[in-house]
Amino acid sequence: PEEQTFALIKPEAVKTHKDEIIQKVKEAGFSISKVKEEALTREMAAQFYKDHEGKPFFEDLVNCMTQGPSVIMVLSKENAVEEWRKLMGPTDPEEAKRTCPESIRAQFAHDILSNAVHGSSNIEAAARSLLVPSEF
Numbered sequence: 001p002e003e004q005t006f007a008l009i010k011p012e013a014v015k016t017h018k019d020e021i022i023q024k025v026k027e028a029g030f031s032i033s034k035v036k037e038e039a040l041t042r043e044m045a046a047q048f049y050k051d052h053e054g055k056p057f058f059e060d061l062v063n064c065m066t067q068g069p070s071v072i073m074v075l076s077k078e079n080a081v082e083e084w085r086k087l088m089g090p091t092d093p094e095e096a097k098r099t100c101p102e103s104i105r106a107q108f109a110h111d112i113l114s115n116a117v118h119g120s121s122n123i124e125a126a127a128r129s130l131l132v133p134s135e136f
């Protein structure tokens, strides 16, 4: 069945590879149901990385996510949550380059924090994140 997921192009990648990433999203057969370019507030970033609160990289992650505008999208496709995770590739770009050279992170990520894109891990996280941006 058709599913929706929450996808985000991180600030560093918005500056450097926005059009190429959107092109890959479309080529992979996702429809972009909603899209909005907006700088996350610290509150928004902390909310949608709630599961990582307390980890040693949490502050750096929030800083990295609030340094400029992100592109926030709702993607629709059959099996969208899993399909988007596959297209992103592994979290660590070095691992992505080794194991999934066609993935977005292999091709466009800068480092593990500025790893080009984010996507929900599961349907529950997707539903939660879809509530975060003010006008979604």
Ligand code: CMP
Residues within 6 Å of the ligand: 052, 057, 061, 091, 112, 113, 114, 115, 117, 118, 119
């Ligand atoms: P993302 O998919 O946005 O979800 C959580 C983010 O935390 C992840 O991408 C990385 O940017 C970051 N992250 C996860 N693990 C680590 C780690 N070990 N060191 C630094 N950053 C990490």
